[in-house]
Amino acid sequence: MNDLQKRTWAEISLPNIRRNYEAIRAALPSGCRFLGVVKADAYGHGALPVSRLLQEAGAEYLAVSCLDEAMELRRGGITMPVLILGHTPPEYTGMLIDQGFTQTVSALAKAREYSAAAQALGKTLRVHIKLDTGMSRLGFLCAGDYFDLGVGNVIASCQLPNLEPEGIYTHFAVSDEPGEDNKAYTREQFRLFRAVIEAVESRCGFRFALRHCANSGAMVHYPEMALDMVRPGLLLYGYGDDTGRLGLKPCMRLVTTVSTIKHYEAGTSVSYGRHFVTERHTRMGVLAIGYADGLPRILSNKCSFAVAGGFAPQRGNICMDMCMADLTDLPEAHVGSEVEIFGPANDLDSLAAAAGTISYELLCAVSKRVPRVYAE
Numbered sequence: 001m002n003d004l005q006k007r008t009w010a011e012i013s014l015p016n017i018r019r020n021y022e023a024i025r026a027a028l029p030s031g032c033r034f035l036g037v038v039k040a041d042a043y044g045h046g047a048l049p050v051s052r053l054l055q056e057a058g059a060e061y062l063a064v065s066c067l068d069e070a071m072e073l074r075r076g077g078i079t080m081p082v083l084i085l086g087h088t089p090p091e092y093t094g095m096l097i098d099q100g101f102t103q104t105v106s107a108l109a110k111a112r113e114y115s116a117a118a119q120a121l122g123k124t125l126r127v128h129i130k131l132d133t134g135m136s137r138l139g140f141l142c143a144g145d146y147f148d149l150g151v152g153n154v155i156a157s158c159q160l161p162n163l164e165p166e167g168i169y170t171h172f173a174v175s176d177e178p179g180e181d182n183k184a185y186t187r188e189q190f191r192l193f194r195a196v197i198e199a200v201e202s203r204c205g206f207r208f209a210l211r212h213c214a215n216s217g218a219m220v221h222y223p224e225m226a227l228d229m230v231r232p233g234l235l236l237y238g239y240g241d242d243t244g245r246l247g248l249k250p251c252m253r254l255v256t257t258v259s260t261i262k263h264y265e266a267g268t269s270v271s272y273g274r275h276f277v278t279e280r281h282t283r284m285g286v287l288a289i290g291y292a293d294g295l296p297r298i299l300s301n302k303c304s305f306a307v308a309g310g311f312a313p314q315r316g317n318i319c320m321d322m323c324m325a326d327l328t329d330l331p332e333a334h335v336g337s338e339v340e341i342f343g344p345a346n347d348l349d350s351l352a353a354a355a356g357t358i359s360y361e362l363l364c365a366v367s368k369r370v371p372r373v374y375a376e
């Protein structure tokens with residue numbers, strides 16, 4: 001990073017990602033494969049550096065949300081299998097096949113379109129079937145009265161020409177939430193997932209090589225659901241439940257700097273809307289981070305940042321490119337001081353809670369204006 005960029009940056013610890021990968025891997029049943037979820041630019045950590053690390057470390061699969069994200073990986077030299085979790089328009093079937101991507105198939109109509117396109121090209125598309133066992137998002141409906149129809153449609157999809165059904169998966173809605181209701185819901189999703197697989201496999205006489213359902217929440221709370229492959233995202237980046245017990249470390253530290261320091265008398269209003277008024281003589285820092293960098297405006301007057309060995313309360317509305325923080329009680333803070341927005345000194349989960357959201361959203365929110373600085 002050159003000095004011109006020394007405004008706001010995100011420090012990414014590749015060694016921590018590597019250690020997290022190894023710790024997660026070590027806890028898996030033998031033979032269980034590891035799919036690293038690197039969608040949304042690897043939750044803001046940088047899809048390419050993270051994917052290169054996982055490829056080198058021996059992960060078996062990656063997952064992204066769309067074809068553009070998958071292409072970024074191939075262009076960056078990633079050769080390992082990549083599962084596309086979302087929809088890809090069937091006119092891109094040729095690109096999916098030529099790049100060796102694995103496409104999610106979430107309905108019979110889509111399976112037919114991919115099959116027809118692959119047939120026209122005289123090639124075969126590798127697919128994973130996605131079941132909707134209770135998330136009510138993408139996937140073949142199979143709960144309750146839909147069971148037989150769902151099983152029938154999955155079988156019909158798997159028997160179409162020029163599709164290779166390598167895997168089948170589902171996604172949990174509340175695997176990371178406490179409470180007996182949520183546990184029962186997750187267990188029912190798992191039961192249904194297994195029941196559909198069994199019905200399909202026994203009627204078709206083949207086995208899916210990769211049956212997978214465990215996201216981070218399930219890996220922590222239901223290790224018995226690992227099956228053939230796990231799909232951690234958040235856990236890999238060191239956030240989520242029980243990361244301490246598992247020995248996982250956060251991998252991103254969002255840092256800004258103090259641009260200037262001003263002294264105000266009591267009764268001075270600060271920032272747009274005048275929503276904060278000083279109550280004492282105040283030494284106010286102007287920080288070089290705003291909502292365009294990914295610091296949500298909803299956090300205005302609701303958070304503190306780590307600086308000079310203490311915490312500075314954020315004051316006034318957060319602006320697009322700047323915000324203010326009270327440095328009165330932190331005499332060591334000076335112009336140019338580093339201010340940790342979140343990281344080891346300032347917990348991301350608490351910041352997310354103050355914003356009424358989850359750690360995932362704040363990680364993804366770190367915008368492209370913020371340079372990523374990789375610690376090797």
Ligand SMILES: *Cc1c(COP(=O)(O)O)cnc(C)c1O
Nearest residue numbers: 037085171215216231232233234
């Ligand atoms: C995002 C995603 C994951 C990873 O979820 P985490 O909670 O970050 O572990 C796994 N599977 C699917 C289908 C996803 O969309």
